[in-house]
Amino acid sequence: MTSLxxxxxxxxxxxxxxGGSLAVAMSQAGxxxxxxxxxxxxxxxxxxxxIDGCVPYTTLQAAVDAGDMVFxxxxxxxxxxxxxxxxxxxxQGVAHCSGAASIDVLEAAGEQGAIPGAFHPLQAFxxxxxGVGSIPGITFGIEGNDDMRTYLGNLARAIGGNPVFLDAEDKPLYHLSGVMMGNLLTCLVGISAEIWEHIGYTRDDGVNALIPMMQAVAYNVETSGIPAAVAGPYPRGDLGTAAKHLNALTSQHPDLLPLYRELALAGLHLAVEQGLSKDGETAFRQLLNDSRKIE
Ligand SMILES: NC(=O)c1ccc[n+]([C@@H]2O[C@H](COP(=O)([O-])OP(=O)(O)OC[C@H]3O[C@@H](n4cnc5c(N)ncnc54)[C@H](OP(=O)(O)O)[C@@H]3O)[C@@H](O)[C@H]2O)c1
Structure with missing residues (x-):
């Protein structure tokens, strides 16, 4: 490999x-x-x-020919x-920016002797x-041989990111963690805000009411970590409150019952890590599982 x-x-x-965000960040980093x-x-x-010194080409081939490394x-x-x-x-080096695909999708370039890599910014652009301002502090999921990992790792650090090195089989789980935090968490915001439509307000009212809480959640996770940042009835052991939630969902919003139940069950171990007793955990598990019977 030409050393990059x-x-x-x-x-x-x-x-x-x-591409535009990474290119500006790379150029700014020299x-x-x-x-x-x-x-x-x-x-x-x-x-x-x-970008100073960047030439736009009308053919893909011309841009490939101009680069030692192509993203x-x-x-x-x-x-x-x-x-x-x-x-x-x-x-020649070639890297894609997808978090879900592995370097296998660059097989055609590899067959011609190019060295494949992947350089995925774990961020929502x-x-x-x-995008440019949102790069410092983010993680880059990197794939490739040792030389490619060294080059892309140094590049990630130079633009303010933190590299993690992945194998092809790690990519789907790595990527879905990001999708859960970006796409699906945003869906959870929308769904939580739509509950406000059942209590006489609009979804936007719900969003406005929940934003300070979302900001506090991010701050608490950053400063206190998991599990300390997990608050609410589950770590407190308030079984009666969870029962009220399940009753309200059953009578007023049954479509959300499975989502609420499965999220609560999936996160119950975090309440236990925070000190919820074994008896408390068993009682919550039974209450939540019993709600399946009334669906
Ligand atoms: N958006 C995110 O939050 C995010 C986060 C991390 C990673 N990624 C990854 O980054 C990559 C780009 O995503 P993006 O969000 O930047 O997408 P995007 O804004 O839609 O940009 C894709 C660009 O590629 C061009 N393009 C599409 N097909 C092409 C082709 N056949 N030949 C040449 N150019 C083509 C598009 O065309 P035009 O020239 O017509 O504009 C567009 O400029 C994807 O692999 C994605 O998975 C995205």
Whole structure:
């Protein structure tokens, strides 16, 4: 492998939210981002406008040829097709940014002698403007051979992130932890806020009421850790309160009963770690499991 270093020229294919955010962060950290190409020339042009020395190319091949290291930051489904559609050089580096896919999707590049890698930022990116500032402190899931791990690990640290090194079989569980924290937690926010529609308010009222709690939860987890940050009736041992929840769900919102029950059961061990007695745990488990009978 050509040894990759901070002076290796970087090309991007895919000028979207993640590619744009990473490229700006890399450039700010002194890594030369010299080329970009994307499906739409206008996307590549606006990507390049943000970065000194970056040239937008109309063909993917031109961007690949310009880079010693190429990041494929297209949608997940396009990665194998992009890898197949261009010619790679022996020893050239190529990494995708997907958390769910492993480096296997770069097989076509590997067959031509390129060295595959994966560089996944464990963060939710909704725009380049917000994305660049959201990189410091995040984790990067990295795959590849030893040289690729060294290069991508150094790159992650240079842009303020923390690398973790993964094998292909780890990727689905690694990625779903992020999806539970990003996508599904946001769904839980929406679902929790919609409960307010049953008590005479709107979903937005619910969101506004719950935001300070969400912020306190993040702060408590950061400062006190798990399990100390877990608050509420379960670690307190308030069985009667949990029973009220189950009754209310059964009569007023039965569709949410399975979600509530399974979340409470899945997290009960954290209440035990905090000091909930064995008897308390058994009683909660029985109460929650009994609610299956009334569904
Ligand atoms: N968004 C997140 O929160 C997040 C977080 C971590 C990792 N990721 C990963 O990062 C990657 C990119 O995600 P994203 O959110 O940045 O997506 P995005 O904003 O939709 O950007 C994807 C970019 O790739 C371009 N593209 C799509 N198909 C292409 C093709 N066949 N050839 C060339 N360019 C193509 C798009 O086209 P145009 O040129 O038409 O604009 C777009 O600019 C994905 O692998 C995703 O799993 C995303």
């Amino acid at each position: 270093s901070k002076t290796s020229r970087i090309g991007f294919i895919g000028a979207g939210k993640v 890594y030369p981002v010299v080329a970009v190409s994307s499906r739409t020339p206008a996307s590549a042009a606006s990507f390049a406008e943000r 494929i930051s297209t949608s997940d489904d396009a990665i194998p097709q992009v890898a197949q559609s261009v010619k790679w050089r022996e020893g 909704s725009s380049v403007e917000n």
